[in-house]
Amino acid sequence: MSQFVLVWIHLLAAVGWVGGTIFLSLALAPSYRALASKPDAGALFRTSAKRFRLIVWGAVAVLVLTGPMLVLSHGWPLFEPARWPFPLGLKLSLVAALLMLTLAHDLVFGPRVRTILALPTDKRTVSDQTFLTAATWLPRIALLLSLGVLFAAVVLARS
Template sequence: MSIAWLPLISLHILAAVLWIGGMLFLSLILAPLLRQTHDPSSFRLLFSAAARRFRSMVRLAIVILLGTGPLLLEIRGLSIMDPSTWPSVLLVKLTLVGLLLLFTLLHDLVLGPRVLRIGSQPVATRTAQDLFLLSVSRVVPRLALLIALAVLVAAAILARSI
């Protein structure tokens, strides 16, 4: 591979770092720190603002990753149109990426808006379905983070194998 492709590779890696690093920051630093506050409404407001800002960065990262990924495959001599020639680790990585995108969409478009609505209701009026959605909304981002870390491992293996 030519050094001329280094900016493309760097952009791809930077986008992945932005996405995974942001997930780690939100789940390991911001959420626990904000849960220690005694004002739940402040917690919700700050976390929601941070999550909205992060969501726009994630969308940019996704566009960059989906744009640079196929180009990087072509550079390495792997046709995006012929998956039969792909190494198995690439199939694993792309499957994990698909799952990560699915979890991200589920979180951002389905769970997020519902959780905001539930969070604005008095606790006493919440239904069993509301409580279930709240518990699922805590699990989905954690699963997405685990999948993202697995994508990172698959990417490292892939980089060493081709």
């Protein structure tokens, strides 16, 4: 596979992940909060988020396959991070943090938030409310990490 095609596929996967994160964080979530009193708003948000989760993990699979091939195509040793250019190490560190955050969201935060939101408001504990507030920061942090990955990628491409 030519490096051009490899970069294009890698970028498509990154655009799907980061672009979707931007859309969910800056468009869908605020719209949901504005319409939260309407019954269909929650269903739309949940359906969109569930569909996006498939896109994210598909994109992650593509990135995990194409990323090492791109590293090798530049002549950088795959298993010697000390010899990588700084922007590559930074990018992969941010990607690792983003992956851990995404896993935490899908396996811990998401299910707990759904459980708490299923409770009547008057049955939620202070701990539940604190968790809900903390959970709203997870997508924001993921968005910042995503933008950091893009920045590191641009710096890497320009170096």
